[in-house]
Amino acid sequence: MANAIQLLADFGRNFTLSDIREQRVDLAFCKAPKEQAVRLIRELRDDAGYTHLVFLTNTDYIEQGIFTLTYMLHNYDARHTLGVHVDLDRNAAEMESIHNLWAQAATYQRELREMYGIRFPGSPRLDEDFCLEGWDQIPPMLKEFDTAAFSLERFHSREGRGSVDPSEHMKTLLYPTHSDEPSSGGS
Amino acid sequence: MFEPNPPIDLSSGKYLKLWQGPQHPGITGNMSLELITRGDEVVDCKTHVGYLHRGFEKLMERRTFIQNFPVVCRIAVPEPTFNEYLYAAVVEELTGIESPPRAEWIRTLNLELMRLASYLMWLGGIGAAFGQSTVYQWTVTHRDYILDLFEEMTGARIYHMYIVPGGVRGRLPEGFEDRCRDVLNRVEKLLHDVEKVLFNNVVFKTRTKGLGHIPKEMVDPYGITGPNQRAAGFSRDLRKDAPYLVYDQLEFDLITATESDTYARSWVRYLEMHEGIRMLRQCLDRMPQDGPFQAKMPNVLHWEVPAGETYIKAECTRGEYGYYMVTDGSEYLRRVHVRGPSYTHAIALMEKLAVGTNIADIAGLMVSLHTYPPEIER
Numbered sequence: 001m002a003n004a005i006q007l008l009a010d011f012g013r014n015f016t017l018s019d020i021r022e023q024r025v026d027l028a029f030c031k032a033p034k035e036q037a038v039r040l041i042r043e044l045r046d047d048a049g050y051t052h053l054v055f056l057t058n059t060d061y062i063e064q065g066i067f068t069l070t071y072m073l074h075n076y077d078a079r080h081t082l083g084v085h086v087d088l089d090r091n092a093a094e095m096e097s098i099h100n101l102w103a104q105a106a107t108y109q110r111e112l113r114e115m116y117g118i119r120f121p122g123s124p125r126l127d128e129d130f131c132l133e134g135w136d137q138i139p140p141m142l143k144e145f146d147t148a149a150f151s152l153e154r155f156h157s158r159e160g161r162g163s164v165d166p167s168e169h170m171k172t173l174l175y176p177t178h179s180d181e182p183s184s185g186g187s
Numbered sequence: 188m189f190e191p192n193p194p195i196d197l198s199s200g201k202y203l204k205l206w207q208g209p210q211h212p213g214i215t216g217n218m219s220l221e222l223i224t225r226g227d228e229v230v231d232c233k234t235h236v237g238y239l240h241r242g243f244e245k246l247m248e249r250r251t252f253i254q255n256f257p258v259v260c261r262i263a264v265p266e267p268t269f270n271e272y273l274y275a276a277v278v279e280e281l282t283g284i285e286s287p288p289r290a291e292w293i294r295t296l297n298l299e300l301m302r303l304a305s306y307l308m309w310l311g312g313i314g315a316a317f318g319q320s321t322v323y324q325w326t327v328t329h330r331d332y333i334l335d336l337f338e339e340m341t342g343a344r345i346y347h348m349y350i351v352p353g354g355v356r357g358r359l360p361e362g363f364e365d366r367c368r369d370v371l372n373r374v375e376k377l378l379h380d381v382e383k384v385l386f387n388n389v390v391f392k393t394r395t396k397g398l399g400h401i402p403k404e405m406v407d408p409y410g411i412t413g414p415n416q417r418a419a420g421f422s423r424d425l426r427k428d429a430p431y432l433v434y435d436q437l438e439f440d441l442i443t444a445t446e447s448d449t450y451a452r453s454w455v456r457y458l459e460m461h462e463g464i465r466m467l468r469q470c471l472d473r474m475p476q477d478g479p480f481q482a483k484m485p486n487v488l489h490w491e492v493p494a495g496e497t498y499i500k501a502e503c504t505r506g507e508y509g510y511y512m513v514t515d516g517s518e519y520l521r522r523v524h525v526r527g528p529s530y531t532h533a534i535a536l537m538e539k540l541a542v543g544t545n546i547a548d549i550a551g552l553m554v555s556l557h558t559y560p561p562e563i564e565r
Contacts, residue, residue, distance in 0.1 A: 023497050051407040057524040059513050079428055104410045104531035131237035131564045166254055
């Protein structure tokens with residue numbers, strides 16, 4: 001879609017869009033304020049042909065204290081995909097629900113609630129378990145959740161099994177002369 | 188868009204709650220359906236996943252880019268190759284690597300062989316769901332012939348780890364093309380047999396025609412892609428609409444139907460298997476016999492993936508399969524999201540279509556949507 005940037009510029013008259021970027025001729029990204037995002041997405045769907053919600057996901061920027069939601073939309077006629085980013089405050093992560101726009105959005109929002117703790121008020125079955133049953137830790141996709149520490153704490157190790165750090169193991173295989181010990185070939 | 192089902196009073200004695208799965212022959216993979224029935228009719232359905240949750244996306248955030256290859260192929264067990272290709276493709280785009288033409292042909296061959304193997308497994312499943320277990324035995328046997336080809340091509344039957352950034356891990360073995368043609372001939376003959384015993388079978392026709400009808404207007408609101416979408420009359424296929432690898436150099440027809448029921452979806456897939464064989468033969472005939480199969484790459488321990496973000500998709504057997512990746516310039520990726528078609532087909536769509544269906548047809552309905560749970564719970 002040659003005029004994706006132009007389309008976003010046109011939408012920019014009614015919305016405060018930023019970080020507009022074309023990754024490929026068929027893929028672009030932009031950022032919208034939280035308060036305007038759902039209205040923008042609705043207009044993209046209804047007026048600009050982005051009728052397909054490809055997915056909804058989140059990226060955790062713990063250093064900046066934000067979550068960035070990505071609404072990936074696709075226009076079948078123009079063969080163009082557009083990612084709309086929305087920043088949320090990591091400590092009060094709440095976003096307007098889009099379950100009324102696409103049926104499968106409720107599932108994405110339920111997953112984001114479970115995996116990141118983001119709230120989508122009004123989204124159906126939001127607090128029902130999605131993948132995790134009886135989970136009593138912090139949401140596991142948060143950057144501060146340490147999977148290795150969780151495993152060591154939750155599960156006991158079996159005798160006779162060891163582990164090798166893969167990068168150290170590869171260095172040993174590739175650069176044996178720089179290794180203190182000969183390659184063991186793993187354990 | 189979301190339409191809640193009317194409230195059901197389980198204590199009224201009119202309803203029965205049934206769990207189909209996670210260990211049940213009438214379920215695709217390890218997920219379960221929580222069904223509420225009134226007599227033989229399903230009045231409510233909820234899909235439950237998580238039985239295979241291994242946290243792939245989280246695991247990948249803690250591994251270097253090369254270490255993720257043994258992880259990604261496990262996201263869709265019957266179809267790991269698409270994960271390998273897409274993961275390699277996002278890394279290639281973000282790092283500016285181009286794989287050589289010969290590798291692009293081998294990758295296409297690999298993906299289409301995988302598609303055929305996956306469809307054979309599905310074809311057996313749809314047969315078994317409607318009482319034709321013999322079809323299942325035939326198709327699984329022929330899938331094994333394809334796995335033999337993968338074994339000699341890649342060294343592994345299921346998790347190949349063969350497509351890597353910059354190309355593929357190795358050239359095709361000596362005489363592979365002839366053995367591949369032989370397998371294609373055998374599969375083609377099998378398909379004609381399956382057409383006679385399954386698609387012309389009056390019981391199969393009676394039970395599948397009209398079952399699980401997906402109205403055209405449901406397709407976009409439910410995010411339906413792939414054969415489920417094409418059976419509803421949409422001429423959409425990423426191999427045509429956004430060609431990748433060498434698909435723009437291959438001749439193949441887009442298969443569509445209009446009835447949009449279980450029979451139509453099955454028939455579309457059946458014809459797509461023939462198109463797949465047609466494409467595979469073109470790959471074997473036209474593939475370059477020499478030239479590099481791997482771009483010149485830095486040592487895997489010194490890969491530098493700059494900060495960036497992209498989304499790449501491919502047409503797998505079930506529809507749009509995609510990898511969205513965010514990198515921040517470190518040796519680990521910031522975020523990866525795997526978009527699998529089962530996410531909506533097995534949950535929002537299945538929960539909708541199951542209502543009003545006879546309990547005996549739930550297994551067939553589910554197989555007709557062709558879903559794999561690992562790509563839901565990643």
